[in-house]
Every structure is written in C-alpha cells, then in structure tokens.
Amino acid sequence: MLLKTPIALSMALALSAASFCLTTVPAQAASSEVAPASNPFYQPSSLPLQYPPFDKIKDSDFAPAFDRGMADHLKEVEAIANNPEPATFDNTILAMERSGQLLGRSRGVFSNLTGTNTNDALKKLEASYSPKFAAHNDSVYLNAPLFSRIKSLYDNRGSLGLDAQSVRLVERYHTDFVRAGSNLTEAQKTRVKAINAQLATLATKFSQNVLAEVNDSALFVDKRADLVGLSDDEIDKLAESAREKGQPGKYRIALLNTTIQPLLPQLDHRALRERLHKASIVRGSRGNQWDNRAIVSSVTKLRAERAAIMGYPNYAAFGLAEQTAKNPEAVNKMLAQIAPAAVANARKEGAVLQAMIDREQKAKGKKSFALAPWDWSYYTEKVRKAQYDFDEKQLKPYLELNNVLEKGVFYAVTKLYGVTFKRRSDLPVYQEDVTVYEAFNEDGSQLAFVIVDPYARSSKRGGAWMNSYVNQSELMGTKPVVAFHLNIDKPTAGKPALMTWDDTNTAFHEFGHVLHGMFSNVRYPYFSGTRVPRDFVEFPSQVNEMWATWPSILANYAVHWQTGEVMPKELLAKVLSATKFNQGFITTSYLGSAMLDQRWHQVAADKLPEADGVMAYEAKALKDVGLNYAAVPPRYRTTYFSHIMGGYAAGYYAYIWSEVLDAGTVKWIESHGGLTRANGDRFRDKLLSRGGSKDAMQLYRDFSEQEPNIQPLLERRGLIAK
Numbered sequence: 275m276l277l278k279t280p281i282a283l284s285m286a287l288a289l290s291a292a293s294f295c296l297t298t299v300p301a302q303a304a305s306s307e308v309a310p311a312s313n314p315f316y317q318p319s320s321l322p323l324q325y326p327p328f329d330k331i332k333d334s335d336f337a338p339a340f341d342r343g344m345a346d347h348l349k350e351v352e353a354i355a356n357n358p359e360p361a362t363f364d365n366t367i368l369a370m371e372r373s374g375q376l377l378g379r380s381r382g383v384f385s386n387l388t389g390t391n392t393n394d395a396l397k398k399l400e401a402s403y404s405p406k407f408a409a410h411n412d413s414v415y416l417n418a419p420l421f422s423r424i425k426s427l428y429d430n431r432g433s434l435g436l437d438a439q440s441v442r443l444v445e446r447y448h449t450d451f452v453r454a455g456s457n458l459t460e461a462q463k464t465r466v467k468a469i470n471a472q473l474a475t476l477a478t479k480f481s482q483n484v485l486a487e488v489n490d491s492a493l494f495v496d497k498r499a500d501l502v503g504l505s506d507d508e509i510d511k512l513a514e515s516a517r518e519k520g521q522p523g524k525y526r527i528a529l530l531n532t533t534i535q536p537l538l539p540q541l542d543h544r545a546l547r548e549r550l551h552k553a554s555i556v557r558g559s560r561g562n563q564w565d566n567r568a569i570v571s572s573v574t575k576l577r578a579e580r581a582a583i584m585g586y587p588n589y590a591a592f593g594l595a596e597q598t599a600k601n602p603e604a605v606n607k608m609l610a611q612i613a614p615a616a617v618a619n620a621r622k623e624g625a626v627l628q629a630m631i632d633r634e635q636k637a638k639g640k641k642s643f644a645l646a647p648w649d650w651s652y653y654t655e656k657v658r659k660a661q662y663d664f665d666e667k668q669l670k671p672y673l674e675l676n677n678v679l680e681k682g683v684f685y686a687v688t689k690l691y692g693v694t695f696k697r698r699s700d701l702p703v704y705q706e707d708v709t710v711y712e713a714f715n716e717d718g719s720q721l722a723f724v725i726v727d728p729y730a731r732s733s734k735r736g737g738a739w740m741n742s743y744v745n746q747s748e749l750m751g752t753k754p755v756v757a758f759h760l761n762i763d764k765p766t767a768g769k770p771a772l773m774t775w776d777d778t779n780t781a782f783h784e785f786g787h788v789l790h791g792m793f794s795n796v797r798y799p800y801f802s803g804t805r806v807p808r809d810f811v812e813f814p815s816q817v818n819e820m821w822a823t824w825p826s827i828l829a830n831y832a833v834h835w836q837t838g839e840v841m842p843k844e845l846l847a848k849v850l851s852a853t854k855f856n857q858g859f860i861t862t863s864y865l866g867s868a869m870l871d872q873r874w875h876q877v878a879a880d881k882l883p884e885a886d887g888v889m890a891y892e893a894k895a896l897k898d899v900g901l902n903y904a905a906v907p908p909r910y911r912t913t914y915f916s917h918i919m920g921g922y923a924a925g926y927y928a929y930i931w932s933e934v935l936d937a938g939t940v941k942w943i944e945s946h947g948g949l950t951r952a953n954g955d956r957f958r959d960k961l962l963s964r965g966g967s968k969d970a971m972q973l974y975r976d977f978s979e980q981e982p983n984i985q986p987l988l989e990r991r992g993l994i995a996k
Contacts, residue, residue, distance in 0.1 A: 315339035315380040321701065323723055323753050324744050325710075326383050329702035333395040336384050340403055343377030344410045350374065351414050354423070361423035363434055367444055371749060371799055381407070382743055389735045390727055390759060391705045392485070400478050408474035412467050415454035424448055439967045443798050446966075449596070455584070462583050469580045476569050476576075480919040481735070483564040487557040487914065488529050489732050490564065493550055495525040503542040505667075511766050529554055530761065531736030531914055533907050534863070536774070538651040539666060551648035558913025559889055566913040568885035570874075573919060578879035590875040590924040597809045597925065598970050602876050605927050609872070611984060612930065613865050615993040617903055619858025624905050627653040630660075645905050654856050662855070664848045666774055672845075673778050674835040675728060675762065675771035682778070682831030683785045684711075686821040690954030691793075692716030695724070705731075707764065713792060722746075722792040725757035728771070729764040735916070736761055738780045740787035740815075745802035746794040754803065756791040758784055770835045775849070779822050786818030787811075795963040802965050808921065809928035810970040814962060816929075816936035817943075823850055824949055854992030859906055861930075861991055866908030867915060868927045869899045874912070875924035888912060930987070935974050937986035942978045 314330040316339070321327055350373040357365055388396050414420070427434065428448035431441050455466045494516060495501060501509050512525035519526055527550060529535060535554050541547050558566035574589075581592035590602045599605050628645045630653055635642040645653070659665040684695045695711045703710065707729050713721040725743070730736075744755035760781060765771045773781070790811070791803035804811050821827045825846070832841035841849075873895035874882075883891040892912045896902045910917065917926050943953050960977040968976075975981070988994040 313338055315376060315383075316342070318375070318379070323720075323755050325701055325723055325755050326743055327702060328704040331383065331704075333393070333399070336380060336396075336399055337403075339376065339380035340384075340406070343374070343380055344406070347374040347377050347410070348413060351417060351420060355417050355420035357423075361426050363427060363436060363440060363444065366420075366423045366427060367440075367447060368749070370447070371443075377410075386741050386743065386757065387704060389739075389741075390757075391731075391733045393733060397482055400482070401475070404474040404478040405471045408470045409467070412454070412470060415451055416456060416463050416467070418456070421451045421456040424451055439797055439801070442967065443800055446800060453584070453592075453596070458583065466580060466583055469576050473573060473576055473580075476573050477919055480566055480569045480573070481916060483558065483566050483569070484531060484914050484916050485735055487560075487564045488531055488736060490562075491529050491553050491557055492519075493527040493529075493546075493553055494521055495527065495546065498525065500543045500546050501525060501541070503540040504537070507766065507769055508540075511763065514766060528730070529557075530730070531910070531916065533909055533911060534647075534651060538648060539655040541652065544649070547648040547652060548646070551646075555907060555911055558911075567888040569919075570888050570912055571883060571885045574874050575879045575882050577875065577923065578877065578882065582878065588876050588878060590872060593875065593924040597807045597928075599809050599927070599931060602872065602924075605872060605931070608931060608934070608984070609865060609869060609927060612861065612988070612993065613869070613900060615988065616858055616861035616865055616991075617900060619993060620862040620903055620906050621858070623654075623856060623858045624650075624903070626657055630656055647905055647907050650859060650905055654859070658852060658855060662848045662852045664845055664852075668845060669775050669832075669841075669849065670772040671834050671836070672832040672841045673773040673775070674833075675773060677831045677833060677835070678773055678778050678781055679726065679728075680831075681833075682822070682827060683781055685830050686782070686818075686824070686827045686949075687785070687789065689827070689949055690821075690951065691789075691958055692951060692954075693721060693792075698723070707731075720753065722754040722756060724788060724792065725755070727757060728760045728762055730761040731764070734759075734761065737916075738784050740784050740791065740804070742791050742803060745791070745799055745805075746796065747799040747802055748795075748797040750799055754792050754794060756788050756803075758788050760784065772835065779819055782819045782822040783815045786815030789818065789958075790814045790962055790965075793958050793962040794965050796965045796967045798967075801967040805966045807966075807970050808925045809931045810935070810974075812929050812932035813935045813939075813974070814957075816933050817939050817957070819936075820940050820943070821949070823853065826949065854990075857991040857993065861993065862901060862903065862906045863909045864930065866896055866901045866906070867910045867917075868930065869901060870895055870908055870912060870915070871918045871922075871924060871926040873899070874918065934982050934984050934987050935978075937990050938980060938983055939974075939978050940990075941986050942980070 313335050314327050315335060318324050319327050350369070354366055354369045354373070359365060384396070384399070388400050392400075424444075424447050427444050431444045434441075434444075436444070455463055458466065492515075495512070498509060501512065504512075509525065512527060515528065516522065516524040516526035527535075527537060529550075533554055535550050538547055538550065541550070558564065577589040581587075581589040584592055586592040586595070588602070590605075594601055594605065599608075624645055627650065631645060631649065632642045655665050680695070687693050687695075692715065694714050694716075696714070698710045698712050701710045701723070703725070705727070708725060708727045711724045711726065713724055715721050727734075738760045740756060740758055742754065742756050744752050746752060746754045760777065762771060762773055762777050787804060794803040796802055828846060828849075829840055832846070833839065834841075870892060873891075889912075893902070896908065901908070915926075918924070922928065943957075946953055957977060961973045964973055971982075985994075
C-alpha cells in the first residue's frame with residue numbers, strides 16, 4: 275500500500291490522506307506566538323538530501339511550525355493571486371510550485387510520524403490541526419483571484435509556448451481547483467467548506483480509533499497448552515508481550531488490522547481460533563469509545579453530499595473521474611468479470627477443506643463441524659501440506675529479514691537497474707529499529723535515501739506502505755528521501771526476524787513503490803514519484819512482486835538463517851507450484867472489501883444508513899453482489915477499513931485494476947528475457963521515472979506496447995484455464 279493523498283497538492287505540502295479531504299473551517303491566520311528560532315523546521319534540513327533531523331525534532335516543534343507555515347504560505351498565495359502583472363506560467367504556476375515549503379516540511383514529517391510512531395501528544399495535535407489544515411487548503415483552492423489567473427493560463431495554454439510537461443501542469447492545476455469547488459456559488463462554497471472540516475476531523479478520529487481498537491482487542495490466553503501449534507519461540511514472545519502489559523503468566527496475541535489474523539494457520543485449538551477471529555471482526559462496532567459506525571455513516575453521507583454539490587450523482591462518480599477507470603460503470607464491469615469465478619473457486623476450495631475436516635474428525639471418532647472463517651487458514655495449511663508436501667513453517671527459517679531485504683529486494687534492484695545500497699549509521703532515526711540506506715546509481719552517483727521500518731509496534735498503524743519525506747524535483751533541486759514500512763513481528767533478543775511468505779511478497783511489493791519514488795526524474799514537484807492516479811499507483815509495485823519468486827533472486831536470499839543452506843530446490847519447486855493455491859479465497863476476500871467500498875460510495879446520501887444500520891448495510895451489500903460466502907469474510911470490514919476512510923475512498927478496486935496492467939507487464943518482461951538490465955532500464959526510463967508527468971495509461975502503453983487485457987490476470991490467479 276502507498277500512503278497517498280486523494281489529490282496531489284503540489285505546493286510541497288506533503289498532505290496526509292487523513293488530512294487532505296478538502297476540508298474546512300473558516301480560514302485562520304497563524305498564531306501570533308513566535309516560536310523559538312531553534313525550531314528545526316524553519317529552515318531546510320542541513321543533512322544530506324534534506325534528510326529530516328529526527329534527533330532535533332520535538333513534539334512541541336510541530337504546532338509553531340504549522341502556524342508559521344500556514345501564515346507564510348497564505349502570504350505567498352495572496353502575493354501570487356494579487357500580482358498586478360498579467361498571469362504567466364512563471365509568476366503563477368511556478369510560483370505556486372515553490373510556495374509552502376515550511377508547511378510542507380513540517381506536515382510531511384508529522385503525517386509520517388503519526389502513522390509510524392505516534393503518541394498522545396501527536397494524536398492530540400492531529401485531531402486539533404486536521405480541521406485547520408482543511409481550512410487552509412480551502413483558503414488556497416477557493417481563492418477566486420488565484421483561480422482566475424490559473425483559468426486564464428488554462429484557457430490559453432496552447433499559445434503559451436510551453437512544453438508538454440508544463441502544459442500538463444497547467445491543466446492539472448486547473449482541474450484540482452475546479453474539483454475543489456472554485457466554480458461553485460458562494461453558498462455552495464460555504465457548505466463545501468463546512469463538509470470538508472467535518473470530514474477532516476472524522477477521518478482523523480477513525481484512524482485513531484482503529485489503532486486504539488487493535489491494541490485494546492489483543493487476546494490474553496491463560497494456558498500454554500491452548501497455544502499448541504506455535505513454536506516455543508513464538509509462545510515465549512507472547513508471554514513477554516503479556517508481561518510488558520502487566521499480565522505475567524499469560525500470553526498476549528496482538529491483532530493486525532486485517533480480518534484474518536496471522537496466527538490462525540498455526541493454532542490447533544479451535545476455540546482459541548474462533549475467539550481470535552471474532553475479536554478481529556467486531557473491531558469498531560463494539561459500542562465502546564472507539565466504535566466507528568457513526569463515523570462511517572457521517573463520512574459516507576458527507577462525501578455523497580459534497581459530490582452532489584459538485585454535480586455528480588455519487589461520490590464514486592466524483593472520485594473516479596480523475597482515475598484511469600474514469601467512472602463507476604468501468605469498475606463494476608471489471609469486478610463483475612472476476613467475482614463469479616473467484617467465488618466459484620473459493621467454494622471449491624471450501625469443499626476440499628470441509629472434506630479434510632470430515633476425515634479428520636471421523637478418524638478421531640468425533641462429530642464433524644461446518645467450515646467456519648476461523649478454520650479456513652488452519653485447514654488450508656493442512657491441505658497445502660498434503661497437496662504440495664510443505665507448509666509455511668518450512669519456509670520461515672529461509673526468510674530472515676536482512677536476507678530478504680539485502681540479498682533479495684536490493685539484489686533484484688541491482689540486477690535490474692544497476693543500483694546499489696549502502697547502510698548509513700550516521701543519520702538520525704525516529705525509532706531504534708529503523709535503519710537507513712543510501713542508494714547509488716551504477717555510475718556511483720547518489721540517487722536517494724531509503725528509510726526501512728520493518729517491525730510492528732503499538733505506536734504504528736497496521737499494514738505495509740511507502741511514503742516520502744523529500745520528493746525529487748528538478749525545479750526544487752531535490753532528490754528523494756523515501757520510507758518503507760512493514761509490520762512483521764519483532765523477535766525476542768538474540769533471535770532472528772523470520773518472515774512468512776506473505777511478509778516476503780509484501781516487502782517486494784512495497785519496494786516497488788519505493789522504486790517509483792526513488793527513480794523519479796521530473797521537473798515539477800506536482801508530478802514527482804508516486805503522484806499518479808490511485809488506480810495506477812499500485813501497478814509498478816505489483817510488477818516488482820514478480821522478482822520474489824524469480825529463481826535466481828529467490829536462491830540468493832532464501833538461505834537458512836542458521837546453516838546458510840540455500841532453500842532446497844524441491845522446496846523451491848513446491849513454493850512456485852503452489853502460487854495459485856487458495857486464490858479463490860484470496861480473491862474473494864479482497865473483492866468483498868472492494869465491492870463494499872463501491873457500495874458505500876455509489877449511492878446518494880439519502881440512501882445511506884445511520885450508525886445503527888451500518889453493519890446490516892454491509893451484510894446486504896455483500897449479499898447483493900454474491901460475495902456472502904460465510905466462510906470467506908472480506909479482507910477488511912467497514913468499521914476498520916482504513917483505506918476507504920483515507921485516500922482510497924471509492925478506490926480500493928485499484929489493487930486489482932492495477933494487477934490487470936501488472937499481469938500484462940509481467941508477461942511482456944518474461945517474453946523479453948526476464949531479469950535483464952535492458953528490461954530494468956526500459957521500465958525505469960519509460961515508466962518509473964516519469965511520475966505523473968504524462969497520462970498514466972500512455973505510460974503503460976509506452977512500456978508494454980499493448981492495451982490492457984484482463985486475461986493474464988485471470989490466468990495468473992487460476993480463475994480460468996490458460
């Protein structure tokens with residue numbers, strides 16, 4: 275997943291998904307309080323590549339930097355808007371690109387830290403400043419004189435003597451201002467501002483509730499015997515976690531934000547599996563202080579109302595207009611092509627699992643039971659072992675974190691692009707487990723810094739993602755500083771960090787986003803790195819997943835952490851042969867969330883439920899689209915579906931939409947020699963380096979020399995025969 279804003283605000287604001295919902299309270303001038311000159315945000319960082327001075331940044335630095343940053347930015351915007359000279363590309367568009375530097379620096383670091391290492395002070399600041407940032411955004415986007423200048427340039431863009439990238443920049447600015455409401459009446463603008471302010475506050479509250487619920491919902495287990503199936507090391511880690519939480523003698527199972535929890539495949543004790551699953555799926559709907567049902571109701575209604583004001587029938591129509599899909603009908607058509615085959619495959623897989631349950635219970639002389647969601651992962655591993663003669667436990671000793679990262683992810687990048695990495699121990703970090711690498715081009719020139727944050731912790735949100743601290747731009751003379759986040763379990767002292775296969779694939783995926791940011795080679799900040807349509811941004815990262823199973827790459831990193839033995843060829847062959855295994859479940863679970871997202875956003879406000887009807891609405895939505903197979907729950911249920919409360923609203927389909935492009939690209943690469951520098955250089959030159967400077971689908975065509983085709987995706991997932 276990429277941490278990304280719904281609309282890229284190019285003025286170096288580095289807005290977070292939660293805060294940039296185009297929200298508003300009346301625009302406020304900055305506080306008159308003068309912050310100390312030592313505030314580290316007041317000047318660009320003096321560290322290489324403007325790397326953030328984490329060792330100098332205090333929680334108390336943010337508010338003064340925000341206040342001064344907004345005040346400075348408003349002065350810059352007013353100067354541009356009220357310039358007595360006629361509007362030109364330089365005095366309007368480029369001036370906007372250069373504006374807001376202090377606000378961008380401080381907000382960029384803040385929004386990243388609230389996701390990676392938050393605390394009570396940062397949470398309070400986040401809640402307090404979300405509506406203020408929304409008001410600030412509106413004060414820029416709804417500035418009538420400024421829009422008048424931008425519109426005049428847009429109307430005459432063909433006669434300004436600009437190159438293609440500059441013309442596109444003018445067009446994007448005009449589109450963003452129109453979509454923010456610059457063409458609305460004053461009464462409509464006033465209502466949009468009020469909606470935006472509410473959305474900013476609600477999105478922040480939702481995000482904070484999700485994190486609090488994950489931590490509060492952890493299970494405490496009394497008996498070691500109930501943990502049969504886990505290794506001694508894993509059980510010891512659960513005991514240590516319980517001790518840290520003041521429960522010595524017990525065992526604490528922490529939850530991740532997905533519906534299906536990672537320990538379900540291993541736990542032999544069915545009652546504990548059921549307890550763990552049920553704790554997972556009720557998050558956000560328990561009636562406690564972190565209940566998100568009212569927030570979901572309010573957010574979806576407000577979004578629908580705002581879309582109607584903008585002239586669209588629903589929020590999905592508004593949101594998709596700027597994506598490569600263009601409209602809800604295209605998304606519905608694509609999802610409808612996949613759903614029947616996915617559910618059919620899932621039911622076939624479920625029948626196989628049920629047969630195994632029946633045989634197992636009969637052998638024990640016990641009455642059988644019906645397959646339930648908490649059984650799926652457990653019996654899937656049994657079937658995997660029976661069909662392919664291996665299970666996930668066999669893989670983990672060969673998937674040690676540093677090997678996966680340096681001998682796998684980095685090694686693939688070197689082979690494809692000639693880029694090398696060197697660890698930097700002299701740069702400050704925001705948390706002790708974080709490491710920093712410097713990336714170099716083949717000629718030895720400096721390319722970027724990559725911050726690696728691998729472990730889960732209570733102060734970090736769930737999932738995996740990439741984000742940027744410094745964006746590449748020729749105009750600003752900056753090179754990338756990007757970050758790469760996973761959520762794997764931190765081992766106990768002296769033990770290795772062993773990853774699952776899913777963790778490993780995720781690492782390659784997220785580093786695909788890193789490459790997109792790291793290889794950026796554009797002129798303007800607006801187009802830098804991953805600032806592309808939401809349903810295109812996952813495409814390069816999904817392509818990078820192909821190298822996780824590429825034989826020469828896998829053989830280089832998949833080595834036993836104790837013996838150094840390379841993963842046996844027989845085990846490797848089993849891994850590769852099992853890639854389509856369980857795809858019915860995986861695809862159906864994903865589609866459940868993707869279609870839920872569309873059902874929440876493809877209706878008018880008066881068709882959406884109140885808080886007490888949220889879960890019933892979810893159940894009906896899944897039933898209506900044929901995804902109510904009880905044994906396969908959606909990957910995210912509505913009340914902890916953070917994607918759609920942030921930057922992926924009406925956009926969770928993007929993963930599978932992008933995979934259509936990915937599957938076609940992988941076929942192209944395989945047919946042109948696979949892991950070669952020529953293929954890597956082509957992908958870098960024609961796509962990864964271009965950011966948003968060119969139409970996204972044209973970038974795809976430039977590289978792959980073909981139109982998108984869903985067939986390779988269906989074949990890859992085993993949903994149809996080749």
